[in-house]
Amino acid sequence: MRYPTNKTPFALFQRAACLVRMSKGFPSYLLKRQKGASTGSARTVLGAILLATTTTAFAQSIVITGATLAIGDGSEPIKNGTVVISAGKVVAAGAGVAVPAGVKTIDAGGKWVTPGIMSGFSRVGLAEVPAVKETNDTSARSPFSAAIDVAPVINPLANPIAISRTAGITRAVVAPATGTNIFAGQGAVVDLGADMSPITKARAFQYVEMGEAGVQEAGGSRAAMILTFKMMLREAQDYAKAPASYDGRSRDALLNRVDAEALVPVVSGAMPLMVHAESARDILAVLALRQDFPALKLILAGATEGWMVAAQIAAAKVPVITAGLEDLPSSFEKLAATQSNVGRLVKAGVSVSMGMLTGDDALQLRAATQQAGNMVALLKVPGATGLSWGQALRTITSAPAEAMGLGDRIGSLKAGKAGDVVIWDGDPLEMTSAPVAVWIDGVQQPLENRQTKLRDRYATPTEGALPKAYEW
Amino acid sequence: MKAYGRTLLIAALLAGVAGPAAARKDKEDAPPAQGASAEPDNPYPSTYKPYPGRPTAIRGATIFDGEGGRIDNGVVFLSDGKVTAIGGPDTPIPADIAVFDGTGKYVTPGVIDIHSHLGDYPSPGVEANSDGNEATAPVTAHVWAEHSIWPQDAGFSRALANGGVTSLQILPGSANLFGGRSVTLKNVPARTMQGMKFPGAPQGLKMACGENPKRVYGSKGREPATRMGNMAVNRQTWIKAREYQKKRAAGKDQTRDLGMETLADVLEGKIMVHNHCYRADEMANVIDMSKEFGYKVAAFHHAVEAYKIADLLRDNGICAALWGDWYGFKMEAYDGIKENLPLVHRAGACAIVHSDDQDGIQRLNQEAAKALGAGRRMGIDISDEVAWTWLAINPARAMGIAEQTGSLKVGKMADVVLWNGNPFSTYTRPEKVWIDGALLYDSANPKLRPVVDFELGQIGAGDVK
Numbered sequence: 001m002r003y004p005t006n007k008t009p010f011a012l013f014q015r016a017a018c019l020v021r022m023s024k025g026f027p028s029y030l031l032k033r034q035k036g037a038s039t040g041s042a043r044t045v046l047g048a049i050l051l052a053t054t055t056t057a058f059a060q061s062i063v064i065t066g067a068t069l070a071i072g073d074g075s076e077p078i079k080n081g082t083v084v085i086s087a088g089k090v091v092a093a094g095a096g097v098a099v100p101a102g103v104k105t106i107d108a109g110g111k112w113v114t115p116g117i118m119s120g121f122s123r124v125g126l127a128e129v130p131a132v133k134e135t136n137d138t139s140a141r142s143p144f145s146a147a148i149d150v151a152p153v154i155n156p157l158a159n160p161i162a163i164s165r166t167a168g169i170t171r172a173v174v175a176p177a178t179g180t181n182i183f184a185g186q187g188a189v190v191d192l193g194a195d196m197s198p199i200t201k202a203r204a205f206q207y208v209e210m211g212e213a214g215v216q217e218a219g220g221s222r223a224a225m226i227l228t229f230k231m232m233l234r235e236a237q238d239y240a241k242a243p244a245s246y247d248g249r250s251r252d253a254l255l256n257r258v259d260a261e262a263l264v265p266v267v268s269g270a271m272p273l274m275v276h277a278e279s280a281r282d283i284l285a286v287l288a289l290r291q292d293f294p295a296l297k298l299i300l301a302g303a304t305e306g307w308m309v310a311a312q313i314a315a316a317k318v319p320v321i322t323a324g325l326e327d328l329p330s331s332f333e334k335l336a337a338t339q340s341n342v343g344r345l346v347k348a349g350v351s352v353s354m355g356m357l358t359g360d361d362a363l364q365l366r367a368a369t370q371q372a373g374n375m376v377a378l379l380k381v382p383g384a385t386g387l388s389w390g391q392a393l394r395t396i397t398s399a400p401a402e403a404m405g406l407g408d409r410i411g412s413l414k415a416g417k418a419g420d421v422v423i424w425d426g427d428p429l430e431m432t433s434a435p436v437a438v439w440i441d442g443v444q445q446p447l448e449n450r451q452t453k454l455r456d457r458y459a460t461p462t463e464g465a466l467p468k469a470y471e472w
Numbered sequence: 473m474k475a476y477g478r479t480l481l482i483a484a485l486l487a488g489v490a491g492p493a494a495a496r497k498d499k500e501d502a503p504p505a506q507g508a509s510a511e512p513d514n515p516y517p518s519t520y521k522p523y524p525g526r527p528t529a530i531r532g533a534t535i536f537d538g539e540g541g542r543i544d545n546g547v548v549f550l551s552d553g554k555v556t557a558i559g560g561p562d563t564p565i566p567a568d569i570a571v572f573d574g575t576g577k578y579v580t581p582g583v584i585d586i587h588s589h590l591g592d593y594p595s596p597g598v599e600a601n602s603d604g605n606e607a608t609a610p611v612t613a614h615v616w617a618e619h620s621i622w623p624q625d626a627g628f629s630r631a632l633a634n635g636g637v638t639s640l641q642i643l644p645g646s647a648n649l650f651g652g653r654s655v656t657l658k659n660v661p662a663r664t665m666q667g668m669k670f671p672g673a674p675q676g677l678k679m680a681c682g683e684n685p686k687r688v689y690g691s692k693g694r695e696p697a698t699r700m701g702n703m704a705v706n707r708q709t710w711i712k713a714r715e716y717q718k719k720r721a722a723g724k725d726q727t728r729d730l731g732m733e734t735l736a737d738v739l740e741g742k743i744m745v746h747n748h749c750y751r752a753d754e755m756a757n758v759i760d761m762s763k764e765f766g767y768k769v770a771a772f773h774h775a776v777e778a779y780k781i782a783d784l785l786r787d788n789g790i791c792a793a794l795w796g797d798w799y800g801f802k803m804e805a806y807d808g809i810k811e812n813l814p815l816v817h818r819a820g821a822c823a824i825v826h827s828d829d830q831d832g833i834q835r836l837n838q839e840a841a842k843a844l845g846a847g848r849r850m851g852i853d854i855s856d857e858v859a860w861t862w863l864a865i866n867p868a869r870a871m872g873i874a875e876q877t878g879s880l881k882v883g884k885m886a887d888v889v890l891w892n893g894n895p896f897s898t899y900t901r902p903e904k905v906w907i908d909g910a911l912l913y914d915s916a917n918p919k920l921r922p923v924v925d926f927e928l929g930q931i932g933a934g935d936v937k
Contacts, residue, residue, distance in 0.1 A: 128800075129800055129801070129802060129803055129806060130800075130801050130802070131801060131802035131803065132802070132803055159800070160800065163799075280931075305931075308931065325831060325834075325835075326831075327630055327634070327834075327937040328595045328626055328627055328630055328830055328831070328937075329595050329596055329626055329926065329927060329930070329932075330595045330596060330597055330830070331595075331596050331597060331598070332596055332598070334596075335596075335927075335930050335931055335932060336930075336931040336932030336935070337932065337937075338932060338935050338936060338937050339634075339936075339937060340935075340936055358831065360798075360801065363799065363800050363801060364797070364798075366797075369898075370835075370838060370898060373898030373899060374835075374898060376898070376899050377898060377899045377900065377901055378901075380892050380893070380899065380900075380901065381901050381915055381936065382915055382916050382936075383918060383936040384936045425849075429898055429899075430841070430845075430897060430898050430899075431796075431838050431839075431841035431842045431845060431896070431898055432841050432842075432844060432845030432848070432896060433845060434845065434846070434849060451799070451808075451809045451810070454807055454809050455779075455809050455810075455811045455815075455850060458779050458780050458815065459815070459850065461779065461780060461781060461782045461783050461815070461819060462783055
């Protein structure tokens with residue numbers, strides 16, 4: 001695979017980056033960005049030096065004017081809005097924002113501007129071709145579970161990352177999948193920038209299956225699943241009390257030492273626990289876990305029947321990340337599925353995000369805008385409960401950011417948030433629209449990927465003077 | 473584990489088995505009937521009869537006629553189950569009939585999904601219901617998808633209410649090279665499969681290229697285990713089929729073989745071939761094979777690389793039934809691009825949007841919109857009304873039902889959707905759906921939301937979905 005040559009105006013960096021490209025095989029733009037937000041993954045020493053010396057150079061100062069502007073906080077879009085980005089962050093966004101002098105200005109008249117889209121649930125970067133096992137790092141049959149950490153293995157070069165970025169997805173929640181017991185391990189929040197440091201927040205949450213899938217992992221019954229959960233958390237408490245004396249190797253132990261250690265912050269509430277449960281009864285069972293473990297910081301994933309217990313979810317102040325469009329009794333834990341689930345939950349006061357909870361979680365993060373748009377469509381369906389346009393956008397921007405505890409850093413165009421901005425050629429929730437420009441942390445992103453290359457090669461299907469393999 | 477598999481079908485195939493239900497029972501199917509054919513030609517006939525409709529007109533709507541035509545401020549008049557008149561605002565309609573104001577709304581022929589597994593992989597997707605792949609041998613041309621259909625699949629009703637789907641082809645899965653016969657249904661709730669069966673629609677034969685057959689059988693240590701094995705088994709089978717067909721045509725005695733009957737009907741042009749095939753090079757092989765043995769492929773399904781050989785498809789008169797934007801979930805889907813549909817269309821080949829999915833079938837209009845927008849961005853200027861052919865007359869032709877439905881032409885079945893806005897918009901849903909002139913979905917009338925037996929008495933029954 002080949003990447004475009006570097007077209008940034010920053011000659012100094014270009015030169016340095018070219019050295020890296022020659023030695024490492026990485027395209028130069030992959031190493032051009034520093035992110036203050038990163039808590040994260042390891043970088044090469046050379047990369048770290050480069051990034052440290054180019055921090056400010058690549059976060060452009062940009063003014064975007066004339067756009068139909070949506071902030072992402074649930075408010076409705078406004079006409080003729082202005083966005084100012086500087087040093088990688090949003091300086092201001094709204095109507096009547098003063099335009100600073102001497103800054104590159106982009107006229108977005110007739111276009112739309114939103115914060116970058118955030119997928120509330122995905123496995124992007126964990127698989128290139130999910131069915132090709134060598135490329136799929138989503139789950140493992142291994143001795144480990146809760147201690148598994150996806151952050152160091154997110155592949156920023158995975159093509160689905162570039163493809164999603166091209167569709168305006170700038171951040172994503174990435175969860176591991178279970179393979180050993182009900183706990184899958186620790187998920188991350190990532191950005192989809194064209195660089196080698198994808199991590200926004202490592203170890204952002206622990207993921208656990210507590211529905212039909214969890215039942216299978218726990219041996220076959222809900223009673224066993226709940227007991228397994230409680231006993232594992234108690235072992236984590238044992239570990240916390242006396243790490244040195246925790247064995248974890250005896251026949252009675254459910255958790256080895258590292259898995260027990262990984263669950264300590266879950267029990268204390270220092271790390272959110274994302275719980276996948278779909279049915280109304282499983283959701284209530286999850287909420288009831290706080291009777292034994294009051295500090296649990298719960299996030300519900302799935303929650304297809306959430307609308308039936310919306311008041312309880314709202315009272316528990318538990319955010320929900322859901323698929324939005326599920327409306328079939330596709331399993332016995334989804335008998336009451338309806339597309340009005342999201343609208344009813346929001347109406348009850350629940351913070352709802354949307355993500356890839358029904359498949360294609362490594363690939364099709366770009367479905368986010370379709371999910372949101374369809375929530376708006378429900379407003380015109382008699383008897384259905386939908387979302388306003390602004391509320392719908394919130395489910396794929398600020399709501400997932402807040403659910404991940406990152407609402408102060410990403411997810412909207414409020415002053416001080418990361419400069420994740422997308423200019424669209426039309427209403428972003430329409431399937432005929434697409435981004436014309438994307439920034440992440442104030443750095444403009446390439447919008448080419450291998451799909452656009454294939455498109456261009458086969459714009460005419462027949463061969464020219466030479467075979468297709470020479471057209472690149 | 474995969475907590476969130478794609479559709480049941482895909483997940484099952486990726487796992488290399490026939491499905492969670494993995495039809496793993498020893499093959500004890502009833503042996504083919506013996507002896508000369510005293511049996512009827514059409515042993516499982518349609519019992520579908522159009523439900524009563526009343527003469528109905530829609531005025532003032534934008535009409536896409538399904539063949540590429542558009543009428544602004546149009547009138548469409550339905551009576552006796554047929555389209556009786558269609559035209560501009562002056563089109564005469566009788567007095568004393570139901571007239572709906574379509575101002576600001578759109579009218580199209582009902583959506584046709586050429587690739588569905590509803591009923592064969594129904595909801596709930598439990599093992600006991602998994603009936604879409606007879607993955608016990610690579611050649612199962614003798615099975616008929618219609619014999620697996622469970623009419624109580626709620627997926628049919630969602631496809632109607634949210635997708636405006638009025639006709640659909642149910643295919644066997646793609647585990648096998650020769651998967652069996654397909655059936656075309658009217659999307660009308662019924663007690664029996666026969667009560668849904670599209671009267672007079674030809675059956676199809678499902679075939680499959682590529683990864684699925686070679687993996688399913690290769691993993692069992694059986695042929696085929698490679699793509700060359702796929703082709704070899706295909707060709708050996710066609711050789712037998714031609715011998716069988718020649719004897720049958722000559723009236724010679726031979727043991728009746730259900731699979732060979734299917735293939736002989738293909739060779740005689742009575743059954744249309746629907747070939748699951750992703751890669752361009754494999755489609756080219758299949759095209760040559762069809763010429764070698766003298767049959768015609770109606771459509772390549774999935775065909776994520778159709779855009780690479782759009783000229784070949786055009787020259788051979790083969791449709792490509794495609795997703796809007798699926799890609800990459802397995803190796804042979806790696807080169808999928810959003811511009812597939814418009815590139816195939818621009819080359820002059822027949823492009824079709826299909827679902828292969830219980831959720832996707834509810835939004836085929838949006839899948840088309842993804843492709844339409846991507847095409848326009850690369851300078852392929854296809855109008856909305858022409859793009860609607862991907863959901864209407866093109867699938868109807870590839871299914872052999874274009875004489876009866878697939879466009880709003882006088883005398884055709886009154887399979888009609890009134891949309892509450894432009895159907896390429898995400899914000900648009902069906903407002904009313906007529907099938908053979910009977911109003912079978914009305915978003916304003918909760919009693920016109922079908923509730924299948926499985927849902928009846930369950931939580932959420934009759935809820936807006």
